[in-house]
Structure formats: structure tokens, C-alpha cells
Amino acid sequence: MNKNFLDILDRPEVFTDLKGKSFCNKSIGNMSWLKAGGSAEFLYIPSDEDDLSLILGSLNHDVKLNIFGKLSNTLVRDGGLPGLSVIIPSNFEGIEVLSDTQIKVGAGLSDKVLAEKCLELGIGGLEFLIGIPGSIGGGIFMNAGCFGSEFSDIIVDVNFLTKNGKKINKKSNEINLSYRNSNISEDLIITSSVVQGFLKKEFKIKNLMDEIVLKRNTSQPQGYATGGSTFKNHNNFKAWELIVKSGMSNASFGEAMVSDIHSNFLINKGSASAGDLEALGNMIIDKVKFEFDILLEWEINIVGEYE
Numbered sequence: 510m511n512k513n514f515l516d517i518l519d520r521p522e523v524f525t526d527l528k529g530k531s532f533c534n535k536s537i538g539n540m541s542w543l544k545a546g547g548s549a550e551f552l553y554i555p556s557d558e559d560d561l562s563l564i565l566g567s568l569n570h571d572v573k574l575n576i577f578g579k580l581s582n583t584l585v586r587d588g589g590l591p592g593l594s595v596i597i598p599s600n601f602e603g604i605e606v607l608s609d610t611q612i613k614v615g616a617g618l619s620d621k622v623l624a625e626k627c628l629e630l631g632i633g634g635l636e637f638l639i640g641i642p643g644s645i646g647g648g649i650f651m652n653a654g655c656f657g658s659e660f661s662d663i664i665v666d667v668n669f670l671t672k673n674g675k676k677i678n679k680k681s682n683e684i685n686l687s688y689r690n691s692n693i694s695e696d697l698i699i700t701s702s703v704v705q706g707f708l709k710k711e712f713k714i715k716n717l718m719d720e721i722v723l724k725r726n727t728s729q730p731q732g733y734a735t736g737g738s739t740f741k742n743h744n745n746f747k748a749w750e751l752i753v754k755s756g757m758s759n760a761s762f763g764e765a766m767v768s769d770i771h772s773n774f775l776i777n778k779g780s781a782s783a784g785d786l787e788a789l790g791n792m793i794i795d796k797v798k799f800e801f802d803i804l805l806e807w808e809i810n811i812v813g814e815y816e
Contacts, residue, residue: 517551517593520567527564528556537594538587538783541580542642543775544734546783547589547813549575554596558670558700561595565698566674568593574672575812576698578617578644582651582737587783588814595698597646602701606630610706611665616646616699620653623704624718633709635663636717640725642737646699651810652686656721661686665703672696689741689808730768734777739790740805748805749773752793755800762789775809787811 514531515521531553538546555561568574573592577583580596602615604623610632614623623645624638637658641648649667652660664681671677677697685692693699729735740748752758752772760767763785768774775786794805 514551514553517569517572518564518567519569523563523567527553528560529564530554537577537580537590538585540596541583541585541736542734543584543736543781543783543786543809544777545587545781545786546585547587547816549590549594551593552596553593554598555601556598558602558676561597561698561700562670562674562676564595565670565672568672576646578647579619579642581643581647582653582809584736584783584786584809584811586787586811586813587816590813597644597698597700599644607703609708611703612706613701613703614645615701616644616649618645619643620645620648627706628711628714628718631708631711631714632706633714634658634706635704636714636721639718640721645702649684649686649699649702650691650693651689651808652691653689656724659686659688663704663706665705667693667699667703668701669693669697670700672698676700728771730770730774730776733768735768735774736809738773738808739775740773740793741808743803743805746801746803747773751797751801751803751805755793755796757793757796760789760792762786762792765789767793783813784816 513533515524533551535549535552537549575590575594577596597617599617599619601617605613607613620638620641620643624635627635637656640655641653648660666678666680669677742748749772758767758772764778764781765775765785768776797803797805
């Protein structure tokens with residue numbers, strides 16, 4: 510561990526008890542799926558829930574805290590992230606089969622891995638997860654979804670840590686999951702969740718998953734750094750339709766461009782800055798607002814400071 514990490518601990522004596530990995534001035538933009546952006550002032554990757562609870566309970570109260578999963582739909586601005594950034598790793602809390610149709614799953618687990626586990630167990634209803642390139646925690650927080658299903662369809666309850674390391678639990682009806690939204694406070698950190706499916710023949714699960722993967726591969730950009738859907742759909746209008754009709758489907762800014770496969774995906778052609786990507790997105794927002802008086806909302810989470 511880097512000794513500078515002690516600067517953000519209110520109780521530096523716990524330093525030797527921490528089991529995770531710590532970094533200072535770590536490039537986090539390059540860890541994101543958009544491959545753009547700045548560095549985290551401090552970065553911690555906890556080994557498990559107890560380890561995360563320990564560091565949260567030991568932080569200086571004035572330290573800003575940022576929590577991430579796979580950084581699949583996150584744009585980190587070029588000026589980077591002050592304070593402590595925590596990445597919940599894929600092995601965080603693992604998978605526990607509770608019954609024929611219920612699984613307890615750690616927040617860092619890949620959506621894809623959970624979908625594959627459900628195929629193995631013959632649990633239907635979670636096939637859509639094969640099409641979401643993120644982690645369980647992030648998916649719950651934004652109620653991610655695709656191909657007609659979303660996290661609100663499968664969540665039973667969610668376990669959290671507060672920013673002082675206290676454990677709490679909320680039932681699905683307490684987190685108010687709606688279209689790409691929830692009422693989960695940024696003061697709460699998702700650690701695990703119980704998900705519910707239903708018994709289904711494995712070949713039927715496999716057929717649906719194959720169909721979803723085929724649709725994704727033929728309708729979304731492949732081979733480029735991208736952050737998934739850029740903007741939320743607006744009431745009765747699809748975001749991609751508004752982008753096309755506004756004349757922005759071929760737009761670019763620096764090394765950032767609108768995908769020619771799906772207009773609601775921004776791609777990094779290779780060396781785009783976070784500023785390029787955000788500027789392009791804002792150009793699209795302005796043009797759609799001008800043409801249709803509709804304000805598109807970012808679905809990608811934009812964090813950090815300008816350079």
C-alpha cells in the first residue's frame with residue numbers, strides 16, 4: 510500500500526488491517542469502458558464487505574467518496590476525481606444459491622456471469638442480463654435494462670453499507686425502481702442483492718439468451734470503446750430516433766463520434782478525451798432541444814472535474 514493513503518484515514522491504525530488494494534493518483538479513465546478521462550486522487554479496491562466497512566468507518570469525514578462497479582456507463586472527466594474512489598471488484602461477496610429460484614449475488618458480479626449462472630441452474634427471467642455490460646450494483650442503482658426487461662423485475666431486496674460502514678437492508682419496494690432510476694441515496698453503497706426468477710427449461714433460457722446476444726451484436730457497435738446507451742429515452746420517443754431526425758447521427762467532436770450502427774451510442778475512435786465525448790453529447794442535446802423542444806437526459810454517469 511502507498512503510505513500517502515494514510516492522509517485520508519481518520520484512524521490510521523487500521524491501515525495494516527486493510528486487505529484490499531490502494532492507489533494514489535491512479536488513472537481511472539483508462540479503466541472505464543470509454544477509455545477516456547483522468548485519475549482518481551485515491552483509489553481503493555476492497556476484498557470483501559468487511560474490508561469495505563472498515564475503510565469507510567476510518568475515513569476522514571470531509572473526504573469525498575465515489576463508488577463504481579465496472580465503469581461500463583461512466584465518463585470520468587479529464588480533471589479526474591478528488592477524494593476516495595472505490596471500485597467494487599467482480600469477486601466481491603460472490604454468488605449464493607438460496608432456493609430453486611432465488612440467488613444472493615455480490616454487487617461487483619458481472620451481469621453476464623449471473624445470467625450464465627441462471628442458465629446453469631434453470632432459472633428464467635434473468636436472461637436479459639446477458640445483454641447488459643455492467644455489474645449488479647450499478648444495474649440496481651440505475652435500474653438498468655434491455656430488450657423489454659429491467660432490474661426492477663428481479664430484485665427482492667438489497668444490502669447496503671452506509672458511508673460510516675453500517676449495514677442496512679431495503680426491500681425492492683423501498684428503493685422505488687423506475688425507468689433508469691431509483692431513490693437509492695448516494696450515501697448508500699450496494700454490497701449485495703437477492704434476485705428472483707422462475708423455473709424454466711434450460712434450452713428455452715439458452716435460446717432467449719442467444720437471441721439477445723445476436724440482437725446486441727447486430728444492433729450495437731462492436732470493436733470500439735463505448736459506454737452503452739448515451740441518453741435516456743424520452744416518454745414516447747426513442748433517443749436514437751430523435752438523434753437521427755435532428756441530423757446528428759453522423760456527428761463527431763475530436764476523436765469522439767456517434768456510432769453508425771446505433772445513434773444512441775457514442776464511441777471513442779481511439780484517443781478521444783472525456784472532454785471530446787461530453788462535448789459531443791452536449792451538441793446532440795442542444796440540437797435535439799432546438800429541433801423538437803425535447804431535453805435529452807444523459808444515461809451515462811458523468812463524474813469528476815474539468816481539466
